Amino acid sequence: MRTKICGITSYEDAMVAVDAGADALGFVFYEKSPRFLTREKAKNIIQKLPPFVEKVALFVNVDAQTVNATCKEVGATLAQIHFEADAAFYEALKIPHIKVIRAQKKEDVLQYADEYRLVDAYCEAYGGAGKQLNAEWFEGVECSKIILAGGLTPDNIQALKKYGFYAFDVSSGVEISYGKKDAAKVREFIHNAH
Ligand SMILES: O=C(O)c1ccccc1NCC(=O)[C@H](O)[C@H](O)COP(=O)(O)O
Numbered sequence: 001m002r003t004k005i006c007g008i009t010s011y012e013d014a015m016v017a018v019d020a021g022a023d024a025l026g027f028v029f030y031e032k033s034p035r036f037l038t039r040e041k042a043k044n045i046i047q048k049l050p051p052f053v054e055k056v057a058l059f060v061n062v063d064a065q066t067v068n069a070t071c072k073e074v075g076a077t078l079a080q081i082h083f084e085a086d087a088a089f090y091e092a093l094k095i096p097h098i099k100v101i102r103a104q105k106k107e108d109v110l111q112y113a114d115e116y117r118l119v120d121a122y123c124e125a126y127g128g129a130g131k132q133l134n135a136e137w138f139e140g141v142e143c144s145k146i147i148l149a150g151g152l153t154p155d156n157i158q159a160l161k162k163y164g165f166y167a168f169d170v171s172s173g174v175e176i177s178y179g180k181k182d183a184a185k186v187r188e189f190i191h192n193a194h
Pocket residue numbers: 006007026028030033034035058059060082120125126127128129130131149150151152169170171172173
């Protein structure tokens with residue numbers, strides 16, 4: 001199972017995740033987030049990372065030009081879009097991207113079913129709240145294009161493997177404090193996901 005460790009704010013935490021086998025790292029460009037980091041700080045981390053690691057830039061309520069410019073400047077390889085955006089926004093993006101579904105009910109997890117998408121639990125903060133989805137919503141659903149997020153921990157992912165998700169995404173479940181990862185939990189999460 002692929003894994004993304006989200007809310008990275010230091011090179012040390014990034015390398016703990018990479019060394020443990022993370023496929024992707026998430027960087028939050030939402031100023032109201034406790035995991036927000038500046039473009040300069042993100043660039044300094046990203047430029048030192050080894051190849052074959054997806055560098056994901058997260059955005060909330062910005063225009064496409066901001067997404068394009070930020071990703072180019074920091075070296076992000078994928079944009080993660082955490083808000084409702086229209087077709088013109090997506091057409092203007094010049095970088096690979098994934099939509100985020102902030103699910104509030106079972107039907108929501110079926111949105112954009114033909115696309116790889118991240119399904120997270122709805123929260124006012126847009127993400128990183130440690131709020132879990134109802135696993136029963138995935139019963140009978142084709143999950144191979146879903147990146148599951150929301151309240152995942154090293155202890156609860158084993159039971160979720162049976163749904164056949166594309167990947168697991170975690171932030172608060174492997175943290176000591178906002179934006180500071182717990183190395184042991186990061187390793188345990190990735191180990192248990194595989
Ligand atoms: O992490 C944040 O602070 C954040 C803020 C605004 C938009 C998205 C954010 N995080 C998005 C993620 O991809 C998280 O990994 C995802 O929501 C799961 O978080 P958690 O429930 O804490 O594992």
